Amino acid sequence: MSVIHILEADLELTGPAAVAAPEAHTVGSVLxxxxxxxxDGWGHPHLPGTSLAGSLRQQAPPERRKGLFGDVDKESDASADGGRKAETTATASAVRVLGTRLTLPDDAPLTRRRRTAVDRRRAAAKATTLHDRELLPPGTEVTLWLRLDTAALTSPLIDEVIDLLSEWRPRIGGGRTTGYGRAEVVTVRHRAIDLSTPEGLRHWLTRGGPGLVDDQATVVHQRARRTGGAPDEPYLFGRALQFDIADSLHIGRGTHAGRPGRRSGVAVVLRDHEDTPLVPGSTWKGVLRARVEFILRSTGIGAVCSSVQDTASGSCGACVVCEAFGWTEHPGTAGGEGEPPESVGARGRLLFADSPVRDATVRVRHHVAIDRVFGGARDGSLYARETVENGRLALHIRHDQPVPEVVRAALVLALVDLADGTVGIGGATTRGHGTLAARPATADWLTAERQTAIRTLRAHRTPTPPAQPTEEVPV
Structure with a gap:
């Protein structure tokens, strides 16, 4: 191997993304x-090369993943004493990930989003589930360096990896089913270093790191146009669903804005990097999953996640709802009696994107608690919150794997309930917030799909066994 090939790929985040490091928590880090x-070691945001290597491996055809990125095979052979002996055979990766570098956009700080789980029985926030995630802002530039060694300047392996990078649709970090982690490949550069020549050897020995890719590098891929982060996965229903805000909407950011001369601040709404009010993908996923579970339980479609399991965080991991929406392990399951679970969770097949609220009016509404004895305003209980009014938004539901037919049908009925006002989104849905109205094209589609969804659920309904007649016992 006398030729070293360095590939430099420039990526751009088209939405928020993060590779979390919960292990970074120490005593005193509760804030x-x-x-x-x-x-990294200097405290700067870092994107591990393993995250990008895993995403790139998934982009490769299954039959080529081992040849490009290596693998570990475990084989079981018969031993001399009649038992079985496991042997591990590892194949090294032909593609080496040398490192990554992050460049945040100017005047774009890191963002934080707060989330909480909802109790299925009380339909309110569940205790001890509030948490927040630190995110990289859209527009962050990611540079990735790869190395391949070959015996000649030209090689089918290099062409294969360049084609793979050119067609790559990166998905970085966690939260991919709720709109996080999308990126685009902007530019790919190729620099071949022939160690059999004095020039190549001098370049290899005197230059290092990013300097290996110099002005002799060739641009082998250039992004034609910025797509704005539009996902390439297909729509579940073949379209985006359009809604109007019927009353008002409040999805909080978990922070308060101070007001001069006032003792309390204003609970502000969640906004995106363009300062537009936002309905996050996690809200859509949580509300619709809870409604789908309710519909399937009510219609008797087999066994699905039940509200009695809501005493612990997590899901059953065995029903069609968990298959479509994903699941996480119950705390303490691995340490309990019986065999440990084979997995601690699975990613869902449904993908929910963030929904900016367009043409919105944001107002501040003041509230005060009522004194139960005197019937007037309670002293010290005045508070205010921002609300989003007169806006429109689009719901994008996509999928990257087939979704069970009954889940698709139940999701249609859940969207009908959302359009009818039976289900709301955001906070204070029992006090005039969170009601949506379907726009004409979406309303017509829901009306047409409703009967088909009902017939699908009836066809899959588990029949109730007839009651056994009681035998009369003579007295």
Missing amino acids: RPGLPLAR
Whole structure:
């Protein structure tokens, strides 16, 4: 191997993203986010090369993943004493990840989003589930360096990896089913270093790190246009669903803005990097999952996650809802009696994107608690919150794997309930907030799909066994 090939790929985040490092928590770090960003030794945000290597491996065809990125095979052979002996055979990766570098956009600080789980029975926030995640802002530039060694300047392996990078749709970090981690490949540069020549050997020995890719590098891929982070996965229903805010909406950021001369601040709404009010993908996923579970339980479609399991965080991991929406292990399951679970969770097949609220009016509403004895305003109980009014938004539901038919049907009925006002989103839904109205095209589509969804659930309903007649016992 006398030729070293260095590939430099420039990526751009088209949405918020993060590789979390919960292990970074130490005693006294309670003021830090629950899921802080991974950082390097100097405290700067860092994107591990393993995260990008895993995403690139998934982009490769299954039959080529071992040849490009290596693998570990475990084989079981018969031993001399009649037992079985496991042997591990490891294949090294032909593609080496040398490192990454992050460059944040100007005047764009790191962002934080707070989330909480909802109790299925009380329909309110569940205790001890509030947490926040630190995120990289959209527009962050990521540079990735790869190395391949070959015996000649030209090689089919180099062409294969360049084609792989050119068609790569990076998905970085966690939260990919709720709109996080999308990026685009902007530029790919290739620099071949022939160690059999004095020039190549001098360049290899005197230059290092990013300096290996100099002005002799060739641009082998250039992004034609910025797509704005539009996902390439197909829509579950073949379209985006359009809604209007019927009354008002409040999805808080978990912080308060101070007001001069006032003792309390204003609970502000969540906004994106363009300062537009936002309905996050996690809100859509949580509300619709809870409603789908309710519909499937009510119609008797087999066994699905039940509200009695809501005493612990996590899901059953065995029903069609967990298959479509994903699941996490119950705390303490691995340490309990019986065999430990084979997995601590699975990523869902449904993908929910963030929904900016367009043409919105943001106002401040004041509230005060009522004194139960005197019937007037309670002293010291005045508070205020921002609300979003007169806006429109689009719901994007996509999927990267087939979704069970009954879940798709139940999701249609959940969207009908959302359009009818039976279900709301955000906070204070029992006090005039969170009601949506479907726009004409979406309303017509829901009306047409409703009967088909009902027929699908009826066809999959588990029949109730007839009651056994009681035998009369003579007295």
